[in-house]
């Protein structure tokens with residue numbers, strides 16, 4: 001039970017539209033198992049849009065629609081018969097701004113497990129134990145173990161973000177999507193999140209959007225660089241090993257962006 | 264450079280401070296005017312609710328008892344004797360139908376003597392202010408009247424709530440109207456709350472941003488401004504006329520010639536439910552809209568269904584706003600009289616509503632009816648009833664506020 005089967009995601013010729021506007025154009029990318037893939041690129045190039053499409057969070061935006069296919073374990077998640085709720089149970093999400101529920105720390109973690117049919121069974125952790133396990137994995141347990149009943153909103157920003165990560169892993173996903181998870185945090189809290197991501201990579205497949213080049217270089221195994229085409233829609237420029245992308249990019253646009261951002 | 268600019272800064276500051284002061288004063292004045300109006304309103308009601316009353320008697324109690332005695336300290340045989348002596352044989356027979364007078368309680372007998380023989384009635388009333396400022400004149404004036412007692416009377420009295428309607432203002436009460444009002448708002452809220460909150464959830468969480476839902480949203484906002492008398496006409500046409508079979512309770516075996524026409528509490532409650540529905544929908548929609556989208560995303564992001572998201576996150580976080588709307592709705596429903604008059608509220612009934620298929624009257628109707636009587640004492644009575652209505656309103660609102668604050672834990 002505690003060993004998760006991890007899968008991989010294949011994005012093939014995906015275009016994503018908001019109304020008539022094409023925000024992402026013909027992206028093909030493969031997300032490897034048990035690795036951290038970073039999505040980088042200038043603001044507005046469609047990183048968040050692409051990320052949200054991986055667990056069908058875009059469905060919540062009525063004007064959006066998608067072309068192409070995204071497969072998870074070889075199954076097209078946009079197939080008519082696929083339940084988006086089920087997709088999100090396997091592919092969880094952590095957002096840019098920490099958004100814990102206005103409830104107790106314990107409830108923040110337990111609720112996700114409970115609605116996902118957490119059941120107490122012999123030889124398996126109880127709900128209390130499961131909350132503890134998730135908080136330990138999210139490197140938050142020591143800081144909150146004495147105040148599990150106080151509000152999730154009473155924590156600092158960095159703690160709140162780790163609580164959101166604990167909440168995401170409590171539903172036993174295989175993949176965790178993170179949209180700029182550390183952008184609202186100070187450098188030390190950011191480092192903690194990065195360490196945490198490295199630890200979680202042992203168990204989960206992680207896709208992370210970041211504006212912070214150092215962060216992408218430090219934390220990810222693979223990096224994908226997206227940019228805006230002349231019609232303002234996002235395209236994938238190049239995708240590969242993180243060291244290779246940062247030291248020896250193939251495309252001049254990647255090089256320009258990375259050197260510019262490293263200042 | 265700083266020195267060069269400093270005077271300019273000060274000059275700006277002076278004129279800005281002046282205009283700010285003017286605005287501040289204007290706003291203060293308008294607040295003050297509002298408060299003054301409120302105080303005047305309250306003082307006026309209180310002024311009417313308390314004061315001297317000159318009470319005359321058909322037969323003064325002093326004439327019924329020996330010197331130095333009062334009615335209250337007579338014993339049962341004495342009181343029974345007075346009754347046998349003074350009351351007509353027919354009435355006596357009616358009184359003694361079940362038990363002889365001697366077995367009545369003493370208090371009961373005193374009340375009977377007062378009601379059947381002494382028959383107190385209001386001769387004249389004075390307002391609270393007059394009672395304070397012209398005490399001596401009033402006493403003198405009443406002293407000249409034969410067989411008249413001057414009492415300082417509170418028109419808000421315990422039996423104002425417990426007595427039913429009567430043509431004698433000294434004992435008339437609002438029980439029937441109060442029960443009618445409570446029944447009506449109970450039905451109105453029980454119907455309008457789930458309907459309104461359900462509609463708000465649908466409009467905010469399910470309906471897309473298409474043309475039809477936009478038209479619906481605008482129209483609901485407009486409905487909140489429709490005069491209440493129009494709702495009364497709607498209620499008359501639908502609940503009283505067309506659905507008389509249902510609203511008279513005939514289908515459940517409640518049949519009475521008085522209510523067969525559908526002029527019942529159900530019709531009134533449903534009409535007011537329609538009236539407050541837009542109010543509840545609008546407030547619930549605002550409350551649901553104010554729940555941040557990040558909360559919904561958090562919920563969907565960990566695999567919650569739409570209903571789980573609504574039930575566990577959206578609704579609990581919008582309850583304060585929803586309850587605010589409900590408070591407004593209750594207050595509105597309690598104060599409405601026009602639509603109730605249109606659908607046929609009774610103006611003079613003394614029988615309490617037995618069930619939701621009864622005839623009814625409501626507090627504001629009762630108050631209106633009393634204020635429109637020519638005798639001054641009924642206006643005092645109306646002021647007392649207004650205080651009852653206000654108390655009821657404040658206590659319902661207080662209950663809702665307590666409920667609301669319990670949901671603001673985090």
Ligand SMILES: Nc1ncnc2c1ncn2[C@@H]1O[C@H](COP(=O)(O)OP(=O)(O)OP(=O)(O)O)[C@@H](O)[C@H]1O
Nearest residue numbers: 018023041042043044045046047048049050061063
């Ligand atoms: N809900 C939406 N409705 C309409 N257009 C949208 C919506 N969300 C994003 N867009 C548009 O899609 C494009 C890509 O947006 P997206 O948020 O994916 O960019 P991003 O790469 O994440 O940018 P940033 O780095 O600033 O977060 C932008 O042009 C944006 O205006």
Ligand SMILES: [Mg+2]
Nearest residue numbers: 047048049179
């Ligand atoms: Mg983004």
